[in-house]
Amino acid sequence: MTNTTRWYGNVVAVNDITMTLGPGVTGLLGPNGAGKSTLLHMISGFLAPSRGTVTVGGVAPWRNPDIFRTVGLVPERDSVYAFLTAREFVTASAKLHRLPDPEAATRRALDMVELVEVADRPIDTYSKGLRQRAKVAAALVHDPAVLLLDEPFNGMDPRQRLHMMDLLKRLGGEGRVILFSSHILEEVERLADTVQVVVAGRLAASGDYRSIRRLMTTRPHVFVLRTTDDRALAKALIESPAVQGVELTRGGLEVHASDHGTFTRQLARISRDAGVGLREVIPADESLESVFAYLVGA
Incomplete structure (x- = not known):
């Protein structure tokens, strides 16, 4: 076609x-x-x-x-x-x-x-x-x-x-x-x-x-992190240029990243330097539902 x-x-x-x-x-x-x-x-x-x-x-x-x-x-x-x-x-x-x-x-x-x-x-x-x-x-x-x-x-x-x-x-x-x-x-x-x-x-x-x-660069990528020390990692992450914002929630540390690739490459190093253990990293908005909603402006 x-x-x-x-x-x-x-x-x-x-x-x-x-x-x-x-x-x-x-x-x-x-x-x-x-x-x-x-x-x-x-x-x-x-x-x-x-x-x-x-x-x-x-x-x-x-x-x-x-x-x-x-x-x-x-x-x-x-x-x-x-x-x-x-x-x-x-x-x-x-x-x-x-x-x-x-x-x-x-x-x-x-x-x-x-x-x-x-x-x-x-x-x-x-x-x-x-x-x-x-x-x-x-x-x-x-x-x-x-x-x-x-x-x-x-x-x-x-x-x-x-x-x-x-x-x-x-x-x-x-x-x-x-x-x-x-x-x-x-x-x-x-x-x-x-x-x-x-x-x-x-x-x-x-x-x-x-x-x-991941090609939608105009929208921040949302991750939920579960760690050994959410507050310490939040402090370290906010200094990264790839991170637009962090929020402490009951479900874990919610991170809004401007660049998917840069954030995922840097995360392990930043957590290691902060002395924080990573237990789980969950992309929170990579479902088809969220992608469809973004595309149709819902």
């Missing part, structure tokens, strides 16, 4: 985004209306870019039905026929892909999402979580190299979510390109190797979220 823009009338949904996805699991993050679904639909060939280019394996997906052999899409909205059973629904997808043995492919896909036991029930008897798994099975039936999922964990109970995360992690580990959007940051943090953060249609950040946080 290079300098890609998509607008609807006067509304710009995606604005000049350049993004490259490789094997593994990538999380797509952004507030509601940021352009995440539009991005997924352009990559899968259901929408044309208004400007710029989108390619999958070097081929433009728009008006290219052959791309559906490579890509599997799980849309956020229900795209299932409620009167069908899950087995019938997934088999129909297998036949549309003209697989040589659609029944065997269906059994494999249903087993991957743990839906075999209820596969012969009509989909309109399913919970939201079961319908999500039926959609994932249909997207996986042709063994795609690229899997795109829009809020795939909606409606799933905790056990189903853990299983789906394990499945996506395994598929990514096998060399597939997995891109999924989710508003549940904990799931993205546990599952994604990298993140793409979209804010107001623009790409705000890309890569490992810890690395992204």
Whole structure:
């Protein structure tokens, strides 16, 4: 995806985004209306870019039905026929892909999402979580190299979510390109190797979220230290140019550092010279939640 823009009338949904996805699991993050679904639909060939280019394996997906052999899409909205059973629904997808043995492919896909036991029930008897798994099975039936999922964990109970995360992690580990959007940051943090953060249609950040946080030089990095003498270390640290402030709290010594690398390199020496033992050093604001909040201005 290079300098890609998509607008609807006067509304710009995606604005000049350049993004490259490789094997593994990538999380797509952004507030509601940021352009995440539009991005997924352009990559899968259901929408044309208004400007710029989108390619999958070097081929433009728009008006290219052959791309559906490579890509599997799980849309956020229900795209299932409620009167069908899950087995019938997934088999129909297998036949549309003209697989040589659609029944065997269906059994494999249903087993991957743990839906075999209820596969012969009509989909309109399913919970939201079961319908999500039926959609994932249909997207996986042709063994795609690229899997795109829009809020795939909606409606799933905790056990189903853990299983789906394990499945996506395994598929990514096998060399597939997995891109999924989710508003549940904990799931993205546990599952994604990298993140793409979209804010107001623009790409705000890309890569490992810890690395992204460390590049945010305009915000102090917060650490909580547990030591043998918090007061003595606080006095020594405040003299360091890399430290903006220290605070004694019940949880330990909270330090605000202006430079992550300089502070972490100097900390051991400063504590040694002060005669203070370090018991624990915890980066307090390197979670995906804090990084996301900083990027979207929350």
